[in-house]
């Protein structure tokens with residue numbers, strides 16, 4: 001072989017190697033990027049001291065898990081609409097406490113809801129009864145009880161109910177629905193306000209609890225997220241739905257210590273705002289779109305010095321309260337005195 005033809009062959013080989021190299025790099029890039037144009041979106045929404053998550057599946061299914069306290073509704077409804085939600089395919093109420101179902105009363109009036117998944121735990125509280133009345137008024141809603149082992153499928157997203165069983169624990173918190181949501185390699189564990197008793201029951205059922213993302217139980221209270229449960233879930237990320245400087249001291253330092261010891265990255269919704277996870281079924285990305293911003297409405301001059309109440313929340317406020325501007329005008333009711341507001345069934349606080 002002449003020296004010239006050897007150079008030619010080398011050149012050809014070199015060119016081919018370059019082309020293959022470029023194709024290979026593109027294939028690797030494309031595989032890494034696959035699914036990002038339509039990912040699974042899991043929003044842990046900043047609702048202050050409360051709990052609320054929105055799941056948007058790649059096939060368009062919208063799942064709302066809890067809805068914060070009752071006065072969060074103007075923000076929550078805005079948030080859902082901005083996220084592109086037009087109907088709620090599945091509404092999960094983890095347990096009947098006001099920091100979980102409060103905002104859902106108005107959500108049920110504003111959005112078509114196909115299915116409600118409930119723990120079946122009752123609560124005699126007046127406001128929970130209001131929630132149930134609203135549910136009953138929406139006759140098209142399919143009301144189901146979540147029981148361990150129940151499985152649901154939304155396109156490629158799968159949901160497995162881990163707790164409770166039909167034998168409900170004595171306390172409301174321990175009756176919380178615990179479920180795992182899976183999209184490819186991405187698993188999310190939702191726990192409501194489950195405490196260690198519920199965690200122990202959940203573990204005894206033998207399900208695989210391993211999850212990349214854990215919605216920490218009971219706002220990071222020391223009653224929850226026990227070492228054994230944490231070890232079974234083994235999360236890489238943990239989201240604690242707790243308000244900034246809340247009166248409960250949530251999250252408790254024992255819980256954050258346990259998480260940090262495992263190297264789990266912690267987000268707290270009340271301080272970092274909403275935490276949004278995106279998954280293409282392989283990898284997870286985290287975004288922090290910001291703290292909750294509540295819409296504000298002008299108060300007409302003739303109402304400015306009167307007692308202003310909200311017919312949705314049944315709360316009334318002094319004229320100078322910073323919260324009166326957050327009442328949508330259509331929900332605003334005015335009274336001359338606090339006594340008149342009380343007589344009409346309004347109160348100063350709500351739980």
Ligand SMILES: [Zn+2]
Pocket residue numbers: 050051097099100193218219
């Ligand atoms: Zn709670």
